[in-house]
Amino acid sequence: MAQWVKGEIVDIIHWTETLFSVKIKADIAPFKAGQYTKISLQQQGKRVARAYSFVNPPQSELLEILLVEVQDGQLTPPLHQLKVGEYVDIAHQATGFFTLDEIPPCNVLWMISTGTAIGPFLSMLDSEDVWQQADKVILIHGVRTNDDLCYREKLQQLAQSRDNFVYQPLITREPPEAGGLAGRVTDLIENGVLLQHLGYEQFPDHSHFMLCGNPDMVKSCSAQLQQMGYQRHRRAKPGQITVEQYW
Structure with missing residues (x-):
């Protein structure tokens, strides 16, 4: 199971009405370019998590995720509604072999x-x-x-x-x-x-x-x-x- 850490939303870039990038400040383990993490929120008392690749390079101080809001999706609509200063849970350890x-x-x-x-x-x-x-x-x-x-x-x-x-x-x-x-x-x-x-x-x-x-x-x-x-x-x-x- 994933070990979760708190991530603070520090910036949001809106490319279109549904396409957006989120910059997150979080203390996670080192990762390789091309790997992905998991982002999660509590929805109606349950944890909803999805995998997303990092946009930022490993040496960056901030983590960056690119998302598109999926109509009727469980996670991207509430993620799209987040504001700077709010928090998400992010997996401490990234994974993946697309490196x-x-x-x-x-x-x-x-x-x-x-x-x-x-x-x-x-x-x-x-x-x-x-x-x-x-x-x-x-x-x-x-x-x-x-x-x-x-x-x-x-x-x-x-x-x-x-x-x-x-x-x-x-x-x-x-x-x-x-x-x-x-x-x-x-x-x-x-x-x-x-x-x-x-x-x-x-x-x-x-x-x-x-x-x-x-x-x-x-x-x-x-x-x-x-x-x-x-x-x-x-x-x-x-x-x-x-x-x-x-x-």
């Missing part, structure tokens, strides 16, 4: 995410470890609308400051703003548009793919890459595809 030390060094690291599953990648990108693990990093973030591109300004600034980082938004339900592409990642891989847009004829040699997000995306993109000859990465049998389903 950089679980993948082999590579020429190009493809971070493919949808929705709030960009969170663990943001944590990794704020860690120096990622730049030692890969020569180049390409972050793909698939969302429904342009407004859902949380942390866009930060990622654009990172792309401008580092010539070995590419930030590529994908929009599915409206025309993309400048620099974005319209469509789902699997479709854009299938029709060649994604690679062509990024200046490739095919995926570069020694690529590694980290997939995180909607289970349908993770499953279909993983199968698509396996059809192209890539293999799931496991400790006992190294490959090129590492996955994390986000719910």
Whole structure:
């Protein structure tokens, strides 16, 4: 069972009406970029807990979680109503193996995410470890609308400051703003548009793919890459595809 500690809400960022980030001050055990924790509240006398990845890097003083309010959800609606100065319970020990030390060094690291599953990648990108693990990093973030591109300004600034980082938004339900592409990642891989847009004829040699997000995306993109000859990465049998389903 989780050991719970009190976490104080110190800041809330509202990206859209339902998409928000919460910054928390809490004394938890050290964790690795890409790991997740559990957040809980008491609801009608019962503890309701859900798993969420850290957005912040391990060295940050504050913990940051990215959430979307789920209609009729048990936890995200009350979390969305919290105010600065109020408290949540947070697990003392983080967990998870979707971390950089679980993948082999590579020429190009493809971070493919949808929705709030960009969170663990943001944590990794704020860690120096990622730049030692890969020569180049390409972050793909698939969302429904342009407004859902949380942390866009930060990622654009990172792309401008580092010539070995590419930030590529994908929009599915409206025309993309400048620099974005319209469509789902699997479709854009299938029709060649994604690679062509990024200046490739095919995926570069020694690529590694980290997939995180909607289970349908993770499953279909993983199968698509396996059809192209890539293999799931496991400790006992190294490959090129590492996955994390986000719910």
